[in-house]
Amino acid sequence: MNTQEKARIQEEFQQRMDYDELLNCMKCGFCLPSCPTYIETGEDEAHSPRGRIALMKGVVDGDIEPDEEVKKSLDMCLGCRACEPVCPSGVQYGQLLEEARDIIYQNQKTPLLKRMIRKIAFKGLFPKPKRLRRLAGLLRFYQKFKIQKLVHKFKLTKILPSAFRLMEKSLPMVPKMKTAKDRYEVLMPLSSNKKRVAFFTGCLMDxxxxxxxxxxIKLLQYAGCEVVIPNNQICCGALHGHSGEKQQAKEMAKKNIEAFEHLNVDYIITNAGGCGAFLNDYHHLLKNEEDWKDRAASFDRKIKDISSLLIELGFHKQPLELPQQVVTYQDSCHLKNGQHTFMEPRQLLQSIQGADYVEMKDASRCCGSAGIYNLVQTEMSMQILDYKMKRTQETQANVIVTANPGCLLQMKMGIEKERMAHQMRAVHIVDYLLEAYEYRNKEHAG
Known part of the structure; x- marks a missing residue:
């Protein structure tokens, strides 16, 4: 980082960072026990929320240079926002972090290869649903036509970094992309009509x-929902917002608001904790744009996670059953800390006959996925995952349930890493609830 870049970054910190929010931090330290990187680095203050806020304020005040050490501290943060619920001052740490990262990444020159990768991913792939589906189609070809088996047989994955090898083994079997292409835009309920909802499909989720x-979709229909799926929606922009591509995130937010705002629905339903939390923050993302801030606020008010809706509709009171098994739950950080949805998934799991629910110690501590964190901060991510797997094994569960695709993939990686695939599986809460509903009704019908 050269002198000119540092000067530009410092100037933008002074112009853009919310100084009142930085001053809200009382330096009390209540956030420290909740911060995974603070704990895993041996209580290094630079890798705590309090420490990172002090660094941001120091840059604004001109007491600290925005050098590589500052960037390293901010990059090491998972962005899990576990510090927010325990903060007595209510500091919006996630918003400060996103602003700081955006300033640094937009003003620091990065190597050509890295710039190209970011451009392809953030501009050419995630905002383009058709391209993502084509990529998923290639993965399906790799899985279905035994290429993957040949790759493993000849141990060709050895050339990949260890985290990539784990991820390759943990990827779900990809269904035909024709399923999404042929999907109706409006689907009627399969029981008495209770709500009309829109479904945010996401990018990786779809x-x-x-x-x-x-x-x-099927679960929503069983719960009594008419489901509307606008085909002009796109990626929520969370990966962009968390990775220093805030302007691109704003453009994507506007497209999603336009796609949903005229649908006349009760709620906009999400099934991914990370997406839901970012969608829920569109009002903050667009707060300085007069033409959009009120539209964004109206959009945000309709965002609801599927677990919250199912509880509201009494789905947990329906007969749900599975063969005898032990199940535990790993919180999605952004579902808990961003959308404040904590008890609803647990209530749903506890309502399943035959599923013995065991609460995991530190279930709400981040698993280390955090978007693309497990790819760009692999060592710390695996360190955090190791802790999570120890807590999981203590429950003696056969099933780990979570509510976010990144968490799901990370827990699958943990199972592979610990060589426990023969005795444990990771599953999204939606798939698990549908299993329980359909198993019970099939058994009852038989």
Whole structure:
């Protein structure tokens, strides 16, 4: 980082950072026990929320240079926002972090290869649903026509970094992309009509995890919902917002608001904790744009996670059953800390006959996925995952349930890493609830 870049970054920190919010931090330290990176680095203050806020304020005040050490501290943060619920001052740490990262990444020159990768991913792939589905289609070809088996047989994955090898083994079987292409835009309820809802399909959820999206639609129909799926929606922009591409995130937010705002629905339903939390913050993302801030606020008010809706509709009171098994739950950080949805998934799981629910110690501590964190901060991510797997094994569960695609993939990686695939599986809560509903009704019908 050269002198000119540092000067530009410092100037933008002074112009853009919310100084009142930085001053809200009382330095009390209540956030420290909730911060995974603070704990895993041996209580290094620079890798705590309090420490990072002090660094941001120091840059604004001109006491600290925005050098590589500052960037390293901000990059090391998972962005899990576990510090927010425990903060007595209510500091909006996630918003400060996103603003700081955006300033640094937009003003620091990065190597050509890295710039190209970011451009392809953030501009050419995630905002383009058709391209993501084509990519998922290639993955399906790799899985279905035994290429993957040959790759493993000849141990060709050895050339990949360890985290990539784990991820490759943990990827779900990809269904036909024709499923999404042929999907109706409006689907009627399969029981008495209780709500009219729109479904936010997401990007990875509607390609790599398409089968879970299909389960979500079916579950909503069973719960008595008319489901509207606008085909002009796109990626929520969370990965962009968290990775220093805020302007691109704003453009995507506007397209999604336009896609949903005239649908006349009770709620906009999400099944991914990370997406839901970012959608729920569109009002903040667009707060300085007069033509959009009120529209964004109206959009935000309708965002609801599927677990909250199912509880509201009394789905947990329906007969739900599975063969005898032990199940535990891993919180999605952004579902809990961003959308404040904590008890609803647990209530749903506890209502399943035959599923013995065991609460995991530190279930709400981040699993280390955090968007693309497990790819760009692999060492710390795996360190955090190791802790999570120890807590999981203590429950003696056969099933780990979670509510976010990144968490799901991370927990699958943990199972592979610990060589426990023969005794444990990770599953999205939607797929698990649909299993329980259909198993009970099939058994009852028989």
């Amino acid at each position: 390609s790599l995890f398409l089968s879970t999206n299909q389960s979500t």
